[in-house]
Amino acid sequence: MLSQEKNNLLTxxxxxxxxxxxxxxxxxxxxxxxEFDQKSVRPIRLFGEDLVLFKDLSGTFGLVxxxxxxxxxxxxxxxxxxxGLRCAYHGWEFDASGQCTHQPYEEIVDVxxxxxxxxxxxxxEVRAKAGMIWAYMGPAPAPELPDWEPxxxxxxxxxxxxxxxxxxxxxxxxxxxxxxxxxxxxxxxxERQQDSQSEHVPTHLRTLYEEFxxxxxxxxxxxHENEENPMWTTGRVTLWPNxxxxxxxxxWRVPIDDENTLSLLWVFNKVPxxxxxxxxQHIPSWYGPVRDENGEWITSHVANQDxxxxxxxxxxxDRTKETLGASDRGIVMLRRRFFEELxxxxxxxTPKGLITDSAANHNVYLPSACxxxxxxxxxxxxxAAHPLLGAYLRDFIGQYGQPEEVRxxxxxxxxxxxxxxxxxxxxxxxxKDERETETS
Ligand code: FES
Ligand SMILES: [Fe+2]
Numbered sequence: 001m002l003s004q005e006k007n008n009l010l011t012x013x014x015x016x017x018x019x020x021x022x023x024x025x026x027x028x029x030x031x032x033x034x035e036f037d038q039k040s041v042r043p044i045r046l047f048g049e050d051l052v053l054f055k056d057l058s059g060t061f062g063l064v065x066x067x068x069x070x071x072x073x074x075x076x077x078x079x080x081x082x083x084g085l086r087c088a089y090h091g092w093e094f095d096a097s098g099q100c101t102h103q104p105y106e107e108i109v110d111v112x113x114x115x116x117x118x119x120x121x122x123x124x125e126v127r128a129k130a131g132m133i134w135a136y137m138g139p140a141p142a143p144e145l146p147d148w149e150p151x152x153x154x155x156x157x158x159x160x161x162x163x164x165x166x167x168x169x170x171x172x173x174x175x176x177x178x179x180x181x182x183x184x185x186x187x188x189x190x191e192r193q194q195d196s197q198s199e200h201v202p203t204h205l206r207t208l209y210e211e212f213x214x215x216x217x218x219x220x221x222x223x224h225e226n227e228e229n230p231m232w233t234t235g236r237v238t239l240w241p242n243x244x245x246x247x248x249x250x251x252w253r254v255p256i257d258d259e260n261t262l263s264l265l266w267v268f269n270k271v272p273x274x275x276x277x278x279x280x281q282h283i284p285s286w287y288g289p290v291r292d293e294n295g296e297w298i299t300s301h302v303a304n305q306d307x308x309x310x311x312x313x314x315x316x317x318d319r320t321k322e323t324l325g326a327s328d329r330g331i332v333m334l335r336r337r338f339f340e341e342l343x344x345x346x347x348x349x350t351p352k353g354l355i356t357d358s359a360a361n362h363n364v365y366l367p368s369a370c371x372x373x374x375x376x377x378x379x380x381x382x383x384a385a386h387p388l389l390g391a392y393l394r395d396f397i398g399q400y401g402q403p404e405e406v407r408x409x410x411x412x413x414x415x416x417x418x419x420x421x422x423x424x425x426x427x428x429x430x431x432k433d434e435r436e437t438e439t440s
């Protein structure tokens with residue numbers, strides 16, 4: 001339980017708020033590069049600011065304020081030029097640094113372009129990496145954009161999967177240090193949606209939480225596992241400040257504003273060894289819906305089950321009303337660390353986990369329960385039998401709504417069809433594998 005004041009500290013992300021300013025010290029993935037295959041400009045809201053993301057004709061990405069400074073036209077209606085974005089109302093043009101580079105009529109009247117030279121709009125640094133567009137909205141200089149080791153994995157198919165989730169970012173991130181929910185949200189709930197009489201899956205017996213440079217590691221031991229299980233020996237990474245790393249995918253929860261969050265997954269599926277060498281030419285990105293055509297919440301897929309849980313906690317969950325127990329030790333550690341960080345940064349200290357040395361920013365290691373498999377690959381048979389990774393040969397279980405063309409590209413990469421059935425009608429060994437895999 002927290003005071004209202006402390007809950008506000010964790011949840012308010014607009015400009016000038018302690019948490020908003022803190023999170024702006026980090027790079028955040030905000031869109032898919034492939035979104036700009038077909039379009040050049042789109043509006044985007046981040047940390048309570050309305051912005052426009054564009055890719056100009058030279059291929060440079062830019063992120064600038066949404067309103068034109070001339071007479072407030074919407075730059076989302078703008079069009080791109082060789083180097084920048086031009087307002088569709090009177091043609092003022094801005095480059096990716098926000099500098100006005102052309103004011104057509106003004107420069108006829110004043111050849112010295114004095115008004116243009118002093119016109120500069122808010123602009124943030126953006127970069128493309130691993131099929132994602134990343135934004136840095138903090139003070140200069142920007143830290144390194146982390147080169148996490150999985151971004152350099154080979155012989156695999158990556159995809160960027162997004163959704164807009166109508167609730168505050170922090171309750172989404174608390175889920176990154178909440179092992180117990182797997183058993184209920186992803187295992188037992190999945191079972192009960194198919195069979196109201198299904199038995200509960202093996203329960204958790206122990207959990208352990210450790211802090212390290214780039215966040216926390218949680219470990220868990222379940223009733224059907226022993227201490228050799230990689231979930232106990234290696235565990236999973238609560239990636240600081242708003243990520244989750246599970247070995248075969250990342251998740252980030254990026255604040256849109258106080259009551260909306262961009263969920264972005266980067267999922268990497270190794271192709272079977274029989275398909276090697278495989279070089280992915282194009283990383284697709286897509287948005288999935290959170291509700292079905294009847295307005296009901298979609299709860300069939302792993303991320304969708306999480307979304308329902310998070311949104312169900314309230315737009316900004318009320319932490320003055322909660323009953324924390326032993327299952328929430330990680331969550332208490334996470335909150336405490338954030339409070340300490342906010343204080344430390346207010347005193348001028350460097351935020352946790354930033355990479356500032358470019359020489360150190362290469363293939364940055366994160367603990368992973370399936371690192372050997374991701375580095376070395378597996379035969380089709382071994383992959384199919386793998387408790388964590390095998391399910392992806394049968395379906396994209398990560399999130400509902402994968403477009404047909406992404407599925408086809410994935411099938412071509414792995415050299416087989418997937419069956420598209422999220423809920424298996426047969427019980428038994430395969431179902432058990434599924435339960436193991438539903439560990440978002
Ligand atoms: S409002 Fe944008 S150029 Fe006039
Ligand atoms: Fe989950």
